[in-house]
Amino acid sequence: MIPRYARPEMTAIWSPETRFRIWYEIEAHACDAQADLGVIPRENAEAVWKARDVEFDVARIDEIEAVTKHDVIAFLTHLAEHIGAEEARFVHQGMTSSDVLDTTLNVQLVRAADILLADMDKVLAALKKRAYEHKNTVRIGRSHGIHAEPTTMGLTFARFYAEMARGRERLERARDEVATGAISGAVGTFANIDPRVEEHVCAKMGLSPEPISTQVIPRDRHAMFFATLGVIASSIENIAIEIRHMQRTEVLEAEEYFSPGQKGSSAMPHKRNPVLTENLTGLARLVRMAVVPAMENVALWHERDISHSSVERGIAPDATITLDFALNRLAGVIEKLVVYPENMLKNMNKFKGLVMSQRVLLALTQAGVSREDAYRLVQRNAMKVWEQGADFKTELLADAEVTAALSPAEIEEKFDLGYHTKHVDTIFARVFGENGAH
Numbered sequence: 001m002i003p004r005y006a007r008p009e010m011t012a013i014w015s016p017e018t019r020f021r022i023w024y025e026i027e028a029h030a031c032d033a034q035a036d037l038g039v040i041p042r043e044n045a046e047a048v049w050k051a052r053d054v055e056f057d058v059a060r061i062d063e064i065e066a067v068t069k070h071d072v073i074a075f076l077t078h079l080a081e082h083i084g085a086e087e088a089r090f091v092h093q094g095m096t097s098s099d100v101l102d103t104t105l106n107v108q109l110v111r112a113a114d115i116l117l118a119d120m121d122k123v124l125a126a127l128k129k130r131a132y133e134h135k136n137t138v139r140i141g142r143s144h145g146i147h148a149e150p151t152t153m154g155l156t157f158a159r160f161y162a163e164m165a166r167g168r169e170r171l172e173r174a175r176d177e178v179a180t181g182a183i184s185g186a187v188g189t190f191a192n193i194d195p196r197v198e199e200h201v202c203a204k205m206g207l208s209p210e211p212i213s214t215q216v217i218p219r220d221r222h223a224m225f226f227a228t229l230g231v232i233a234s235s236i237e238n239i240a241i242e243i244r245h246m247q248r249t250e251v252l253e254a255e256e257y258f259s260p261g262q263k264g265s266s267a268m269p270h271k272r273n274p275v276l277t278e279n280l281t282g283l284a285r286l287v288r289m290a291v292v293p294a295m296e297n298v299a300l301w302h303e304r305d306i307s308h309s310s311v312e313r314g315i316a317p318d319a320t321i322t323l324d325f326a327l328n329r330l331a332g333v334i335e336k337l338v339v340y341p342e343n344m345l346k347n348m349n350k351f352k353g354l355v356m357s358q359r360v361l362l363a364l365t366q367a368g369v370s371r372e373d374a375y376r377l378v379q380r381n382a383m384k385v386w387e388q389g390a391d392f393k394t395e396l397l398a399d400a401e402v403t404a405a406l407s408p409a410e411i412e413e414k415f416d417l418g419y420h421t422k423h424v425d426t427i428f429a430r431v432f433g434e435n436g437a438h
Helices: 008-013 016-036 042-051 058-068 071-083 097-133 153-178 195-205 220-247 275-288 291-296 309-336 341-348 354-366 371-388 392-397 400-405 408-413 417-421 424-432
Strands: 138-143 146-152
Touching (some): 008 309, 016 058, 016 071, 016 097, 016 195, 058 071, 097 153, 097 220, 138 341, 138 417, 146 153, 146 354, 153 220, 220 291, 220 309, 275 309, 291 309, 354 392, 354 400, 371 392, 371 400, 392 400, 392 408, 400 408
Antiparallel strands (some): 138 146
16 A cells, blocks of 8 residues: 555554564464474474564565565575574474465454554544534434435434444454464365464464364455455445535535645635545545455365465555555544534525425324325425425415414424434434433
8 A cells, every 4th residue: 555545553564574573473383382292392492582583684585585486485594594494494394384374464464453443443432522512413414415304413423433333343353253373284184283283373373273274264254354344444435425515515514624724726725625535435445445356265276276365465455554544534534523503504494494394294194184185285385495485384374274284383383493303312322322411
């Protein structure tokens, strides 16, 4: 991933230095287990730890790989240069390359997931704070992009909180599912290595032993992991699009924070564009780009092929680095989002009471008017608002068929905004697990 959309902590997980360090730890822990089982001399296992503080030379490993055409062998050769050929004689005993590669990948994915979970906590905290801040800030709800009925900005934040909370739960499950390791040797039979070595290595690396591997860890685990990242990215886009809509000039119910000195356009000095949320929409597409290749990696030939390898070298760092950046950007956008309650009310009143049509419809039916006739009466007056700019309540009060069923006071009562917010506390209690107050 390009540095523009990368943060150092996540990027470090995917650096060659980190990868080789994890390879080394896997090999060293495997040697310890082999020594405990009496398979290799204890002094050879202890000798491997002489490289504990070594900074592995990436350029040197690349140089060796240019000859061997094999990355793991290149690394093992370089390790032997540090600890001595004789001391390194039993390193990788009974193991196959995928034991190292797959276990390392899963260590990296677990570490990446931990960062992403912390990122999601930042987003959730920001959404919760803004939800309570605007719990009773009334705005118009929209369906099909058209004014529907009143809601609150707090409920908008709350539903995004609930969606992100579900995403966090999915990520926790995906992290657990991918947190396995395999040190099972060629084709996964443990023919040349004791299963207890795998148990020891996995315990040291924070993983669980893969119940049954072939020569690779099953890729359905990884498919679920990347699919989860894709869903989270889509939730980011869901929030971003709502903010982009609210920032439209014709709407202007909220906007991204515009910092001092910021420029909106090279040509038009008046512009204040939703550039951060537009960027988030694009970043979400990049994360989802990993999902289909991860799904296609599930089907491998027999006990192993490497058709998945080149894919994972790309999608694992790119998807996690991009999502990490996007989540942190989203948290910042939400924290600093400028909300305009006055514009929300202005927009809601643009069509002069029209958004109360359902209340009038229901009141007419309860007053004894058939639903079909009630709908006709309400729609007849509503269309005057659309087409003539009339006032909805005024038209209803002037409609003899309506006033035959409802008194002026009953019609007036149907335009009370508080009616639409009376259950906000109940919804908040469901979302945040509290009593709805804060």
